[in-house]
Amino acid sequence: MKGIFITFEGPEGSGKTTVIERLAKKLEDAGYIVRLTREPGGCRISEDIRSIILDVNNKNMDPVTEALLYAASRRQHVSEVIKPHLDAGHIVICDRFLDSSLVYQGYARNLGIDNVLEINKQAINGLFPDLTIFFDIKPNVGLDRIKDNKRNQNRLDLEKLDFHNRVYEGYIEVLNRFSDRIKAINADLSREEVYYSVEKIVFDFLEKKNDLWESQKIS
Numbered sequence: 001m002k003g004i005f006i007t008f009e010g011p012e013g014s015g016k017t018t019v020i021e022r023l024a025k026k027l028e029d030a031g032y033i034v035r036l037t038r039e040p041g042g043c044r045i046s047e048d049i050r051s052i053i054l055d056v057n058n059k060n061m062d063p064v065t066e067a068l069l070y071a072a073s074r075r076q077h078v079s080e081v082i083k084p085h086l087d088a089g090h091i092v093i094c095d096r097f098l099d100s101s102l103v104y105q106g107y108a109r110n111l112g113i114d115n116v117l118e119i120n121k122q123a124i125n126g127l128f129p130d131l132t133i134f135f136d137i138k139p140n141v142g143l144d145r146i147k148d149n150k151r152n153q154n155r156l157d158l159e160k161l162d163f164h165n166r167v168y169e170g171y172i173e174v175l176n177r178f179s180d181r182i183k184a185i186n187a188d189l190s191r192e193e194v195y196y197s198v199e200k201i202v203f204d205f206l207e208k209k210n211d212l213w214e215s216q217k218i219s
Contacts, residue, residue, distance in 0.1 A: 003086035004209065005127070006202065007097040010135030011168055012157055013142030014187045019135075019195050020095055026199060027091060032206075035085040038095040040070055042077040049073040054154035061155075063109040067116055070101050075123040083127065098124055099132060099174050099182070104156070107170025108163055113177075131205050133198055134175055135187035139164035 008016045024034045040050035052058065053069050074097070085092050098120055106116035143164060146157060175182050185197040 003088065003090045003092060004131070004206065005082065005086055005092050005094070005129045007094045007099070007129040007132045008135065009096060009099045009103075009132055009171065009182075010187060011137060011139050011142045011164060011171070013145040014135035014137045015142075015145065015191070015194065016095055016135055018191065019198050020093055022195055023198060023202060024093055027093075027202075030203075033088075033090040035081070035090050035092045037077070037081055037092065039077060039097055039100065040073040042082075042094070043080045045080075046073040046077045049076075054156065056153070056155050056158060058155060059158075063105060063111055066109070067101060067105040067111055067119055070105065071120050071123040074098070074101075074120065078124060078127055086127075094129075097129060097132075099171075099178070102174050103167055103170035107173060108166040113170075113173065129181060130209075131202070132178070132182040133201060134171060134182055134184045135194075136171075136184045137187040139168050141188060 008020055010016055020036065024036045027034045039046075040053055041047040049069055049072060053061075053066065053073070082092050082094065098117075101116050101120060102113045105111050106113035139161065143157070143161070146153065175184060183201050185194060185201070187194055189197070
């Protein structure tokens with residue numbers, strides 16, 4: 001049985017990480033084997049590339065260079081971590097994946113969503129998420145959260161508000177394009193409300209998948 005690939009997306013400061021960790025624990029308690037990972041990163045080589053991408057000293061990075069680095073990191077991550085766990089029948093939960101590149105480099109950096117998708121075709125080798133949850137929150141709210149939480153700011157956090165507004169617009173564009181697998185939640189609600197919205201989406205999705213597997217066995 002093939003595993004399930006779930007990704008989480010959203011603007012900076014949307015609060016994905018806390019929810020993802022809590023969801024992984026809930027799934028493990030329900031008997032699932034879960035591999036929690038992130039992008040850029042997820043394995044040593046990809047984490048090394050992450051450090052280059054997010055380094056605040058690399059402000060002059062060319063947008064195409066940025067897109068290619070993300071794709072290189074993603075390729076290693078897919079081949080070393082994501083695909084082996086999916087092949088083993090596990091649930092893989094990833095904090096950001098392909099959609100981030102389509103949004104940040106394709107839309108916000110003006111490289112074109114289709115162009116960035118083409119760059120990533122070899123990186124993902126046909127591996128799209130089964131389910132993506134988009135944390136819908138306005139950029140200024142997310143950035144204020146980062147400041148309030150006193151999180152170390154990376155190169156993307158330090159971009160001007162106009163860039164973050166374009167990121168948000170890009171997410172709406174990608175959401176509309178891939179509405180069959182991307183589900184949006186209001187990330188401006190309380191932590192508990194956000195978490196339970198996510199939990200319901202994921203467990204409803206898994207229930208439908210399990211029903212499908214059972215029907216295929218019977219037939």
